[in-house]
Amino acid sequence: MSWFTKTFSSTIGRKVLVAVTGLFLISFLVVHLVGNLQLFKDDGGNAFNVYSHFMGTNPIIRTMEIVLVVGFLLHIYEALVLTRRNKNVRPVAYAYNRPEDNSNWSSRNMGLLGTVILVFLIVHLWNFFVPARFGGLDGVVVDNVQYDNLYIRVVESFHIWWYVVLYVVAQIALGYHLYHGFQSAFQTLGLNHKKYTPAIQMFGAFFSVVVPGAFAAMPLYFFIQHILN
Incomplete structure (x- = not known):
C-alpha cells in the first residue's frame, strides 16, 4: 500500500478529505446562491434564464x-466511513453517558442532517437539473435569443406546498450541518x-444562518406570492 493510499484511508486522512471537500462545497453554495438571487429580479425571469443558459453551456x-x-460523492462516502468507524470503536454507549454536555446537537446528528440534505438534493436535481441539461423545458425569447424557461419551472415548483416544506426543512438541516461543519473543517486542517478561531466560529455561525436563510426565502417568496394572488 502506497503512502498516499495509507494516509487517506486512515481516520485522520479521511477527516481531512471530508474537511477539504466540505469547504469546496461551501464555496459552491455561495456561487449557487448568487446566481439564484436572479429569481428576485422583477423581469419575468429573463435574468435567471440567461444565467441558467450560461451555467449550462x-x-x-x-x-x-x-x-x-x-x-x-467523496464527501458523502468519507463521512459514512467515519461514522461507521466511530460506531465500531464504541458500539455500546456508556450507561451514564451525557453527550450533550460535551458537544452541540448538530455535531451529534451530522448523519441525520446529511441524510435530509441528500434526499433534498436528489429531488432538487431531478426537478431542475435534469430538465435543464437533458431537455423538457419550454422555450422563451430574451433579446432575440432562445433560452430554456427554467424560471417558470422554478416558480411552478415553488407553488407546491410539500416541495416548499421539503426545501425549507432541507435548508434548516443545511444550516445546522454548516454550523458544525464549517468550524470543524478548520479544526481538522x-x-x-x-x-483567529473565535472569528472563524463567528463567521461560520453567520454563514450557517444567512446562506440557508437566503435559499429558504426563495420558495417562501413565490409560495406566499401565489397564495396572495
Whole structure:
C-alpha cells in the first residue's frame, strides 16, 4: 500500500478529505446562491434564464460540474466511513453517558442532517437539473435569443406546498450541518489559533444562518406570492 493510499484511508486522512471537500462545497453554495438571487429580479425571469443558459453551456462550468459531483460523492462516502468507524470503536454507549454536555446537537446528528440534505438534493436535481441539461423545458425569447424557461419551472415548483416544506426543512438541516461543519473543517486542517478561531466560529455561525436563510426565502417568496394572488 502506497503512502498516499495509507494516509487517506486512515481516520485522520479521511477527516481531512471530508474537511477539504466540505469547504469546496461551501464555496459552491455561495456561487449557487448568487446566481439564484436572479429569481428576485422583477423581469419575468429573463435574468435567471440567461444565467441558467450560461451555467449550462459554458465549458468551464460544465467541467466544474463534474468536479462538484465528485466532491459531493467523496464527501458523502468519507463521512459514512467515519461514522461507521466511530460506531465500531464504541458500539455500546456508556450507561451514564451525557453527550450533550460535551458537544452541540448538530455535531451529534451530522448523519441525520446529511441524510435530509441528500434526499433534498436528489429531488432538487431531478426537478431542475435534469430538465435543464437533458431537455423538457419550454422555450422563451430574451433579446432575440432562445433560452430554456427554467424560471417558470422554478416558480411552478415553488407553488407546491410539500416541495416548499421539503426545501425549507432541507435548508434548516443545511444550516445546522454548516454550523458544525464549517468550524470543524478548520479544526481538522489544523487551522486553530486563539486569536483567529473565535472569528472563524463567528463567521461560520453567520454563514450557517444567512446562506440557508437566503435559499429558504426563495420558495417562501413565490409560495406566499401565489397564495396572495
